[in-house]
Amino acid sequence: MGKITQDDLMAVLHYNPETGIFTRLARAGKHAPGSIAGTIDDDGYVRITIAGNKYRAQRLAFLYMTGSFPSGEVDHEDRVRTNNAWANLREATTQQNAANRGTTAKSGYKGVEQTKTGYVARIKYNGVRQYLGTFPTADGAHAAYVSAANDLYGEFARAA
Known part of the structure; x- marks a missing residue:
């Protein structure tokens, strides 16, 4: 070009x-x-x-x-x-741009996946997927994701 x-x-x-x-x-x-x-x-x-x-x-x-x-x-x-x-x-950065994307999760919550034992919260940072915990509700798992996203991505964090 x-x-x-x-x-x-x-x-x-x-x-x-x-x-x-x-x-x-x-x-x-x-x-x-x-x-x-x-x-x-x-x-x-x-x-x-x-x-x-x-x-x-x-x-x-x-x-x-x-x-x-x-x-x-x-x-x-x-x-x-x-x-x-x-x-x-x-x-x-590519990572910041990705943090601002919306969710495609089946749970309806970004960073949250439903399992047999509850709702697992995960976030990807520097190419590494980090486990944030398993929670009894999707809302609880999402709150953990939002907290981590705000800490890691600041103004680029997107909760939904």
């Missing part, structure tokens, strides 16, 4: 930090000036093509606002992948 600079980006797109929307400043193929740039990719992120290179809009927002791409990942605080408003974006 070619490297674009902040100046290159600002010459072809305008970014509205309040809405997170990029609009074209010049014609780009069939796209007229003033049109909204980007399409939603298979993963649900806005992807914008500039000079034949594809970029995720959240990464372009960092370039536009700071002058450089983030060194790690970009986390959407509200977990809405198309919400690229500047206040919703934050630089994150």
Whole structure:
């Protein structure tokens, strides 16, 4: 992928930090000036093509606002992948970004699994799955998960 600079980006797109929307400043193929740039990719992120290179809009927002791409990942605080408003974006490690994901647990609680002996709470940190305890209720196990997530992930912790 070619490297674009902040100046290159600002010459072809305008970014509205309040809405997170990029609009074209010049014609780009069939796209007229003033049109909204980007399409939603298979993963649900806005992807914008500039000079034949594809970029995720959240990464372009960092370039536009700071002058450089983030060194790690970009986390959407509200977990809405198309919400690229500047206040919703934050630089994150892969681990922090994963901590902000929702649950897919059958129990309905993130970090909680029902077993024959009760509800087990676990959390993954630095690639290691940690056992937090077995509890008689899903609520109790979830409380243990939430406490550990807050301690380990801080502002990136997501309880649900």
